[in-house]
Each structure stands twice: as structure tokens, then as C-alpha cells.
Amino acid sequence: MNFTACLETGAPALWHALADEETLCGIPRRQVMLYRHLFVAKRSGTCASCRAKAVDASSRP
Numbered sequence: 001m002n003f004t005a006c007l008e009t010g011a012p013a014l015w016h017a018l019a020d021e022e023t024l025c026g027i028p029r030r031q032v033m034l035y036r037h038l039f040v041a042k043r044s045g046t047c048a049s050c051r052a053k054a055v056d057a058s059s060r061p
Contacts, residue, residue, distance in 0.1 A: 001057045003039040003050075006032040015039060017050040024057075025049035 003017035008027055016023040016032060017039035023032060025047050039046070041054045 001054075001060075003054055003057075005035045005037050005039040007035070008032050013045065015043065015046045015050075017041075017047075017054045023047070023050055024053040 003019055003024065006016050006018045006023065007013060008016060008023075009031055016025060016027060018024075018029065018032065018034065021029045023029075039050065039054060041051045041058075
């Protein structure tokens, strides 16, 4: 499963994974800036919660 990469507005520069109306860790869409690339869980600087949930989602059939 693919997720859009985003950064929380006014917060430390951690990459989050956006799914529908909020990030996988629960930040509302209105509080993040979207980027035109996919979230990569293995990349450094990612939110630990988003990373774990993205990896879990990609391992499901």
C-alpha cells in the first residue's frame, strides 16, 4: 500500500504517511503539508508510528 509523504506544519521535520484525512499517527490533514512523492518507511527522519503502521499495511495481502 502506498501513502503520500507529508510534514506537520510548524513541527519538527519528521516525514509522516497520509491516509485519507489524517496521517497514520493521527494528525489531521489540515495540519500537514503534502509533498508530491510517496512515504518511504525505510528512509531516515520518518515518524516511528507512521513507519510501523506503513510497514504493517504493506505486509497485508
